[in-house]
Amino acid sequence: MSTVTVKVNVNGTPRTIEVESRTSLADLLRDRVRLTGTHLGCEQGVCGSCTVLMDGLPVRSCLTLAASCDGAEVVTVEGLDDADAHRLRQHFSTEGALQCGFCTSGMLVTGYELVRRRTEMDRDQVACALAGNICRCTGYNGIIRAVQKANDDGMAVDDLT
Amino acid sequence: MLTELGDDAKILAGGQSLLPIMNLRLAEPAHLVDISRVGDLMGADEDTTSVTLGAAITHQAIEDGLVPDPCLGLLTTAAAGIGYRAIRCRGTVGGSLAHADSAAEWPTVLTAIGADVTVRSAQDERTVPLRGFFHGFFTTSLESDELITAVHLPRFAKSTRWALEKTNRKEGEFGESMAVAIVSEGSASIWLGAAKDVPVNLAHVETLLADHPADQVPALGEVRDRVAADLDLSVPELDLAQRHRLQIHAVTVHRALSRALSPEVPA
Structure with missing residues (x-):
């Protein structure tokens, strides 16, 4: 098995990591950088648990090869720490938007990119935007409410940086 | 490279169809050629009658209007309907056409529009109309050493109406x-x-x-x-x-x- 050297910035820290060519971004993050907030559910792009930001956009880290990330900036759930991320966390807490927590990191990353787009959205639009993330315990109502509230807050304060 | 490696090599664009089947071990290509960041495949060009999109342009770039849509919003709407946002941020228009799933958006939408693709091998380049490009399940007229490099779209007349x-x-x-x-x-x-x-x-x-x-x-x-x-x-x-x-x-x-x-x- 051949190896590749990947230079990737993870949550603000530049790293140079040698991996087997077949390594996914998810495995690089979890096994090599030890950031286990990124969860692996289905490993076929359906469940959304492994969603991370790559150069500001959400991607499935299980369907992204580490080798394709050379030079990229990756942000995982551990790296979300601005006002939008704070509001999301707050509303996830108050709306009861998590139970076992397995899907939560993917929901937060997907929700974060959504609220950063600063688009007015009703409940149905938020539900559709979260359709690529599967939750198997809490149910979706709390999650949808939390993301919608964080989106409304973001629209109101307009502190996009 | 494709000529040399033949069936052992697969071209990897966004990987949103190839990676799932690799993860399921249904495909185990010995070599992957990643074209997702080849600059020449990511540009868009337009003139008065048509628009040319590089094959590695992502669905998200089309969804967000980062490239021109000569089809009065049909492209933007089609792109926004593909999978989920995280899939659209990696998946590419050329990759979808080469994968040739008739249930996917681009094969049907771009065929209906009457688009052409530019197809290139190390030696040659040809333009192929999408009407006739798809031969069967996941099968196209692409040769094993060929690559889709661009999609050419005609401009809709202003009075054109469409629905997807x-x-x-x-x-x-x-x-x-x-x-x-x-x-x-x-x-x-x-x-x-x-x-x-x-x-x-x-x-x-x-x-x-x-x-x-x-x-x-x-x-x-x-x-x-x-x-x-x-x-x-x-x-x-x-x-x-x-x-x-x-x-x-x-x-x-x-x-x-x-x-x-x-x-x-x-x-």
Whole structure:
């Protein structure tokens, strides 16, 4: 098995990591950088648990090869720490938007990119935007409410940086 | 490189179809050639009559309007309907065409539009109309050493009306049926995806429309008979499940026609 050297910035820290060519971004993050907030559910792009930001956009880290990330900036759930991320966390807490927590990191990353787009959205639009993330315990109502509230807050304060 | 490695090599664009089947161990290519960041494949070019999109442009770039849409919003709408946002941020238009899933958006939508692709090998370059490019399930006229480099789209006339209808159970899934209707003065281009191994031209439905008073939508029953004819189905011989599938296609096509022909509601 051949190896590749990947230079990737993870949550603000530049790293140079040698991996087997077949390594996914998810495995690089979890096994090599030890950031286990990124969860692996289905490993076929359906469940959304492994969603991370790559150069500001959400991607499935299980369907992204580490080798394709050379030079990229990756942000995982551990790296979300601005006002939008704070509001999301707050509303996830108050709306009861998590139970076992397995899907939560993917929901937060997907929700974060959504609220950063600063688009007015009703409940149905938020539900559709979260359709690529599967939750198997809490149910979706709390999650949808939390993301919608964080989106409304973001629209109101307009502190996009 | 592709000539040298032959079947052992796969081209990797966004990887949103290839990586799932690799993760399931259904495909185990010995070599992957990642083209997702080849600058030449990511540009867009336009003139007065057409737009050329690089093959590695992502669905998200089209969805967010980062490249021109010469089809009055049809491209943007089609892109936004593909999978989920995280899939659209990696998946590419060229990759979708080369993968050739008839239930996917681009094969049917771009065929309906009448787009061409530029196909290149180490030695040669050719332009291929998408009408005729798809040969069967996941099979195209691409040779093993060839790569799609660009998609060429004609500009719609301002009066063109279009509708894209997809029937599925859950947002982001592949459609159980997908109909595209593009109507401009005196002519209609109507195509159906997810029905057969390749996108199907609904020629009988187009004729039905031509024979119909303008702006009037044919009845669902009439549409269903024509869709059956276009799919080479003999209705009396169909079992219940097949009739159900035909009905889904007919309703999807009927919705698309209703939207494309409705004078008030913008497509």
